Amino acid sequence: MLAPARTLSGADGLKHLSVATPDQPLELDSGRTLDHVEIAYETWGTLNADKSNVVVVCHALTMDQFAASPNPVTNRPAWWPNVIGPGKAIDTDRFFVICSNILGGCMGSTGPSSRRPDGTHWGTDFPVITIADMVRAQIALLDKLGIQDVFLAIGGSIGGMQVLEWTIQARNRVFAAIPIAVAPRQSAQNIGFYEVGRQAIMADPNWRSGRYLDEGTRPDRGLAVARMAAHITYVSEASLKQKFDRRLQDRQSKTFGFDADFQIESYLRHQGQVFVDRFDANSYLYITRAMDYFDLATEHEGVLANAFRGLDTRFCVFSFSSDWHYTPEEARDLVRALNAAGCETSYVTIETDKGHDAFLLDEPEYEAALFGFIDDAAQARGLPKAQETPKANS
Template structure:
């Protein structure tokens, strides 16, 4: 039987201070919950989503109708189980699925924030999540879990709120954005801003820079895959047998696939939100506030950590995960690490990757036994 999912929308009771020095007035937060908080409030798990994700972790997406983005991991009998856990997943601030973002109405005039929206960081996203948990009466998390950008939020939780987290599960992530990561994001942002329909960010609803956003998605999507996976799935296969158009239509199957990914993305995502969230990722460097010493970011936490990487992930390669683990060991923290084999590249954390569910399940049950 499918778990009962509660979709909610709250406005935080207080303004949210941001790292930029600006303040976001009582931001709205869209989120979903599964399961129930137990009597001693010790079974809450916060799931943090990736760049293009949202709160619909285990329920159909309201725009696309597709299943939740992590139904392989979240559900009855699965590692994150609503029969054992109270599961929370919120849309990050800066997003476009119910949380305060550039498409939200500005509190003064009701028009979209657009580029009036302040630039945010991963730490700001986590601060908003902490406010949400306060409103839900959740003081301590059994675990904070995330893949990709979600993993960055999980690491930030350990640094910003060391007393509120019992365990941290980081999958296919990094403690900072590399120059290569920033470069790919800049290509995407420039594609959006070069689209005439962007209009300096002041486009109307349904009238945004669809072509620019689609190209940004196409460029990013390449980084989520592996060369071996692309070759196995598409190779150099043509769309029409052996027929070449001798033009610039989608001759190759991989071209058609990327165009489909790009155009389907614009139906569910806001272009300005893409600008803001990619900028938040680019600014992320957890060691920056600790004199460049990553281990110091973990000095105050007693949480147990599990770090997972994939051998074909070149966006956040295993070396980045090992850097996190080395810092945890230097800080004297309890850390587990595993590199899993997968042909799927970075997207392996979302797909049916052998061993992933077993590692997550084993880690969470070990944390529960130490309660």
């Protein structure tokens, strides 16, 4: 079932990742075509006999396919261990879970850091891609793995955009969908913040018009600034105040200089520095651009409900009260459209001061709602229900 681990022809240094190569070239929204696309992916659990227990997990901007096990390249732990695992809401004892690195990413899937046939890196010659293109690549991956139907598509943030695209592209092949902390369109505010990040990367002299991999440089400072700007939008004023407020970093008084006097500065600098070690600057440009272009209503005669009309998929939309990156009000727009389209829809808002990143954190009410929705959907799909007592920790 699984493609053998092997050395990638594309991104260097990513050995022993599972990679599939779909048979067909990928036709992109831009009109361009990508030949010989590689999709790196991870799986957990066992595919059942009638292939009805497939869960597709879609990752967010800076995540990767290592949702439920440690990343051997970056040595970072699994990013969703509280949700995926034995006895968890996405129960690997019952479901076959697939998470793939998005097209344009930098953890083994084809992207701007991959090599072209002539051996040079794509850089900014890589075609601009969309969320729909990412999902096309994921559908091609499942086709390659011989899987037709998806029991559940789930993901947060840009992963939530992919979930929505999954239900539209793989029409009625997705039984249940959980878009989390996402909007049906990228807001002007978000486009603005990501444009700041892109400009920071492109202003870094080491970016070299996107050819830094061939020229042996790294636009680390630009990428770090991009991460710092974006990170502010992933947390809330309340959580920043609680965590740092105006406290000073390892000093008693202001230095009257531009060193990191404040804890928040030190924290953001740290976030930027650790990010550049594991992420490719051009991937950041391409993925954020794909988010900018995301607007489901525009693609459906200006009526969002048209995107979902006639779908048999059952939806459960999640939002977080203090998320200002993708607000509960935007989630409500999505829910209204799903209702208008006649889809079976649930909508949960979790009260939290942790902002957008709350979708990755432990929130008992969030996990309980995920568990209940998924378990009920499993029963409706004819899959085994959870054990009477969920395992506390595994």
